[in-house]
Each structure stands twice: as structure tokens, then as C-alpha cells.
Amino acid sequence: MLADDQHYEGTSVQVHEDFPASKSQLHQTPHLAKLASQGMTFSAAYSPSSVCSPTRLSLQTGRNPAALGMTRAGPSLRESAGQMFVGAESRREILDDEITLGEVLQSAGYATAHFGKWHLGGGGPERHGYDVSDGDLGNEHAAKFAGDNPVDIVGMTERAVxxxxxxxxxxxxxxxxMSYHALHCPENASAKNKTKFAESGRKNGRRGLNAAITADLDDGVGALMQAVDGLGLAQTTYLIYMSDNGGSGGGRQLIRGSKGSVLEGGIRVPLVVAGPEIPAGSYASQRVVGYDFFPTICQLAGVDISAxxxxxxxxxxxILRGGDGPVKRADEFLVFHFPHYQATPPQSAIFLGDYKWIYDYQSKSGQLFHIAADMGEARDLSKSLPELAEKLQLQLDDYLTRVAAKMPQINPSYDPENVPAVPRGGGRLRLRRREKGEERRVKREG
Incomplete structure (x- = not known):
């Protein structure tokens, strides 16, 4: 179950065992909270990317978006935008020769289905390992459903059941x-939940609508949970819930940054897993990332992926069985690569243990944080730990070179005397600059 643009603190689940503030005071998700009480909540879970399509491709292939060459959900800024860099080249669709999770499970005798947002082109899910799907859908599909079926949550549930x-x-x-369209089109939230939040004194513009569509999404999660129980499948079924990236806007209590940023707010997301042998009401503090689920699901299904x-x-x-050991991956570090302008200038980040290094390509400088002690990324340690900062930069450079990651390029039309502002948040990027005393707005799809 993949939510869209849901912030780490955007549910009523206390996603971090040590911080009550990690539970939203606005959003109400009782069904997700019930799922958490039945299973495991991850306090340090990360989406592969800070925007949606790269995360979706990563989930399908088990690889880092940097290695896949897809790091952007829409077009990158071009020379005409006036920034110092031109956004890195990013492919726009899944390739026929990429082996997907659906294909691997199909080959092992599983029936496979993909409902909701695909946003990867390439002919749609049924061309890439899914027996049944809703087709090659993008964000535009969400706006078609309102009323009693907000952003098709009810319809998706019925098809899944x-x-x-x-x-x-x-x-x-x-x-x-289940690739939900929510939290897109919050204005399409159900009338009952719009009313509910208005009556609760939470009719506060878009935040209130966001809370309403979040409640609709939670109702969909609850309906699926009820169906699994009603069909007698609870003892043999795993339920996984996470978000494709952080939310837009930032400004939460524990972490800063938003969609389109490698700060915690762009990539740290809610993750809950329930199923056989998972301790009820448990927490996991190990750092995990979305592409860990490809090998995990295959192993749970008894599929040999050694090749x-x-x-x-x-x-x-x-971890799911209660262990406290670290996750073993091909590399000891985790890399997040966003070589584009959106919430920030182009940046990359690397985690090694509890340390996180963020490199900004525009300023040619970095910041070092001890994330376990400083989730809000408020205390830059690069001056006090210069050797560690240098080590992490070398590891970051080596990884990006090894996987042939696409990089931002210097803009030949860049004018340092006429630089537009980089806006905060994600989605549609709006830049503003002044030319000859007149203000001109330049728009690019984010």
C-alpha cells in the first residue's frame, strides 16, 4: 500500500518510539494505527527518492534511482529557467528489459495485480509483470474521482478485494x-470527512483538506484489512504501508525539508508492516529504504534471486522477526541523489551509520549531521569532523561514478546578476525574476 506525498509526521501513528511529536495532531488514521498495533513501525524508513516516479521504478526493480537513471518525476529545468545548473537528464519510463518484482513473483506462481497510479509509462503494469491492473495511470487520474469514491480509493479497494x-x-x-492517488487532489475528499474536520475546528484551508483525504485513504486501508481478515488470510498475508516520498510544504515538528529535497522531510516516510512472525506493536530503529522490499518480498515468497x-x-x-542487526546490502551506505531544482538546488546525500552528509552542487559545499541525535538537521558537524565529511564525499562520488549517475550540468546561459529564487515545496515549480523592470513568471512541471 503506497501513499502519495505523505509526510513522515502525516498520520496518527507515533512513527518514532521516542518522540510523541512524530504522531500528527491533525491527521486521523485509526486503521493505520490498528495495523501498527498488529505489526511493526519503522522509525527510520526512507523512500528511494524525494519524488514519486523514481521511487516507483526503484520499488519495481530493487535498485537506487541514481543507478536507474530516473531521478525526476517531470521535466527538469532548462537553460531558460536561469539557474546555475541545468537539471540532470532523467529518463521517463520503465524499460522492457528491466526485471520487475511483479515478473519475478509471476514466475514463481503468484497472481499479481497493480491498482492505482503507475506513472512509469512503458506500456503500463500488465506489460511488466502484472496480470491485472488499472493501466498506465498518472496524477491526472486522481481528479476524475470525487463524491463517494474520492480519488478512486473505494474503487481500488473493491477491485483488490x-x-x-x-x-x-x-x-x-x-x-x-495498491498505488493510491491520495494525497493528490485533497479537494476531492469525501463530504463526510470534509465535514468531520470542519466540525472539529480544523477547517483550515489546504491542511484541512489534506487531513480529510488522509482520512479517506485510511478508510481504504481499513477496508482492505477487514477483507483480509474476513477471507481468513491474516495468518498468511503481509501488509506493507509506506509513502512514495515526503510531503510538500515542510514545517513539521521533528524534521525539516519537503518533497523534492534530500533533507529528512523529503525522503523519511511512514512505514508499517504486519504479518506472520512480526511482533505486534513493535518498533524497528534500523535505517531501511524502499528498495529493500524487492529482496525481502522475494525471500518471503521463497523465490531464488541469487542470480x-x-x-x-x-x-x-x-528485522521483521524482531532482530536488531543491521540490514546487509551490497554497499554499507545509502545514497539519495536529486540532481534537480525543486525544493532546493541540486543535492545528493549519503548515510553511513548514523551520519548523513548532504552535498549541494550549486554552493559546492556540504553539511554533516548526526541524524540519530539531530533528526531536524540543525547542527552541522562538518567543521568539527572534517575527516568524516571528506570520507563521505569520496564515497558519494565513487558510488555516483560507479553507477554512471546523471549529474546536473552548468547552464551556459547563467547570469549571476539575474538569478531567480528557488521556491520551497514540490509539485509545480514557479520561478520569478525581474528583467528590464518587469516581472516575468517561468513555470516548469515538477
Missing amino acids: AFMQSQQLAKKPFFIQ MEQLEGGDLRG
């Missing part, structure tokens, strides 16, 4: 990816 019922009758194992040498994720089964 029917799929589960048919596979149960066929006695066939199944895998479903898939390009996988970058690690097996989470030990």
Missing part, C-alpha cells in the same frame, strides 16, 4: 500493489 477473492477460490498465492546481481536492497526478514 475481488482479486483476493478470486485467488482464494483458485488456491493461488497473490501479490497486490540478480544488480539488486541494491537488503533482506529485512531478520
